[in-house]
Amino acid sequence: MDAAEREHRRQRAENLLAGLEEQGVVAVATSFVDNAGVSRVKSVPLDRLPSLAAWGVGFSTAFDFFRFDDWVAAPPSGVGPVGDQRIVPDLDRLVVRSALDGWAWAPGERFAQDGSAYALDSRLLLRRLVADAAAGGLTYRAAYEIEWVVSLDDTEFVPAASGPAYGLARLGDASDYSHDVLAALAAEGVTVEQYHPEYAPGQFELSVAPEDPVGAADTSVLVRDTVRAVGRHHGFVTSFSPKVDVAGVGNGGHVHLSLWRDGQNLMAGGQERFGLTAEGVAFAGGVLAHLPGLLAIGAPGVASYLRLVPQHWAGAYACWGLENREAALRMVTGSTGSESAAANLEVKSFDLQANPYLLLAGLLAAGTAGADLPEPVDVDPASLGEDELARRGIGRLPTSLRESLDAFAADEVLTTAFGPQLVEAIVAVRESELELFADASPEEVAAAVRWVH
Incomplete structure (x- = not known):
């Protein structure tokens, strides 16, 4: 400057x-x-x-x-x-x-x-990777899904809204609060596309319109701070933690991502499976291939792995599939006729402890590296049994921060994109958390991070 x-x-x-x-x-x-x-x-x-x-x-x-x-x-x-x-x-x-x-x-x-x-600024890193892609004719559209819970107490979790998952009753129970969340975001220029009660007690979710990656990360920060502020006005405490309650499903932070060239969505209109173009296949393959290391960025805490378990719609298996909510990568095509605008890749394994700029930077680096895609999976991978999973080459993603951090440190694509200074800082922070929670129970871990994010 x-x-x-x-x-x-x-x-x-x-x-x-x-x-x-x-x-x-x-x-x-x-x-x-x-x-x-x-x-x-x-x-x-x-x-x-x-x-x-x-x-x-x-x-x-x-x-x-x-x-x-x-x-x-x-x-x-x-x-x-x-x-x-x-x-x-x-x-x-x-x-x-x-x-x-x-x-x-x-x-x-x-x-x-x-x-x-x-050198360690994640927003500048993401901007640089976006600019590098643009120099080659590629642009991206991205959005974060935001899940959170509201509580009446800040010492223990007491759901502030009642009613069944996705239930109209819960929406009605929190109608004034939900009105104020949506009004506040609209006043700040955020385009909310969906808002609904989610699965866990006191849980809500919203989806925003896709933007360029830097804008999407900015919006993720703004939305969460606005949701938290509106909650305070209503006497609620807000948590975006991946595991508010050990017995619950936790809060995710799924990422939706598509790549474009010359105004064409490369996740649609192609000759590959589900309408993907060859570039779309390579990008999705790169993300899947580097997902173990990416988890140290997108599921960055010990609590993340309390959420990242099978049959919780968390994407615990290293596979992909069309509209498969148990696959780590869910291919979304949209309704027939809308594919050219709607098709995107949803990465389900991440949560909102992640730095959104750093995570999108990692996803762009992984996708740009490219890789082949294996055969898609059209069932819950947990239902296949160990022998069939092995036959198809489908493995579990890392089940601990230790495992994902080791994968990150060994991933040359990610570490090269981030640079040695940033890698050193990431590893130091993760190692420190591993040391902190070395002897902690799941309940102690969940309690320690419940109100931080």
């Missing part, structure tokens, strides 16, 4: 001040998501926005080594507490918050003190 770029950012922010003041904004927050999936924030009074936009505000580099509980993991290199960075807001995504009076928010990107891109 040179002097001309800084002045451009400063002037743009200056031009926004009057309009923001008219909307009642008194402060602007900018945040990034760390390697434990926690959004970390700095904020300034509104009149300081031009300075924030031009120069950013300081953040210790130690935040790349923060565990979910704010313990700072110690990397082998010893560099954790050394150095500083500047977080700078992306004014293109500045949003006046509808459920947080007086506040505006913009996702941040981190730069070194000399203005160069910070």
Whole structure:
């Protein structure tokens, strides 16, 4: 970032001040998501926005080594507490918050003190991979599904809405709350495509419109913070944890992804199975081939593997299939006649402890590497039995963070895309969590992370 770029950012922010003041904004927050999936924030009074936009505000580099509980993991290199960075807001995504009076928010990107891109910033990484693909004529559309539960208590989980799974009764029980969630998101410019009660007690889910990958990750952060804020207004505590209650199904964070060339969706209109194009097949194959290592990014905590079990619609088996909700990769074609717009790949094995930028970066790197797709699976893989699974070459995905972290460290496609500094930080944070929970029961794990994400 040179002097001309800084002045451009400063002037743009200056031009926004009057309009923001008219909307009642008194402060602007900018945040990034760390390697434990926690959004970390700095904020300034509104009149300081031009300075924030031009120069950013300081953040210790130690935040790349923060565990979910704010313990700072110690990397082998010893560099954790050394150095500083500047977080700078992306004014293109500045949003006046509808459920947080007086506040505006913009996702941040981190730069070194000399203005160069910070090597461990996941949003800058994702932007770079998107730009690399665009240089080759490829674009992507992505969206996160958001699942959460609301509780009446912050010490134990007491569902704040009653009624059966997907039930109209539960929607009615929480109609005022649901109204306020949808109204708040609409006011913030988020396009919600679906909203419904989910399977677990007190659980809801919404789907948003697809965007470019960076926009999709931004929206994931914004939606969760808005849902949490609306819940507070209603006296609810919100959890996006993958395992709120050990006996329950948990919250997922499925990713929908499609790739496009020259305005054509490469997940449709092709000659391969289910209408995939050859490029679509290779991309899906790359994601499936690298899924064991990707789980260290997309299912990044010990609690993630309490959710990632068969027959919970979590995608516990390394396979794919058409509309198969037990396969790790669910091919979605959409209704007949809508395929060209609707076809996409849903990756079901992930949860909302993940850093959304880092996860999409990993998915793009894996898909770009490409691989052949095996035969699709048209039944619940858990119903096949061990002999048939072995015959078809279908294996379980990693069943622990230890297993997925080892797969990540050995995956040259992922580690090369992320770079050694970021890989070191990710591994340090994961190793620290493994050490923390080495002797913990599932109930203790679930309780420790219940209200963090």
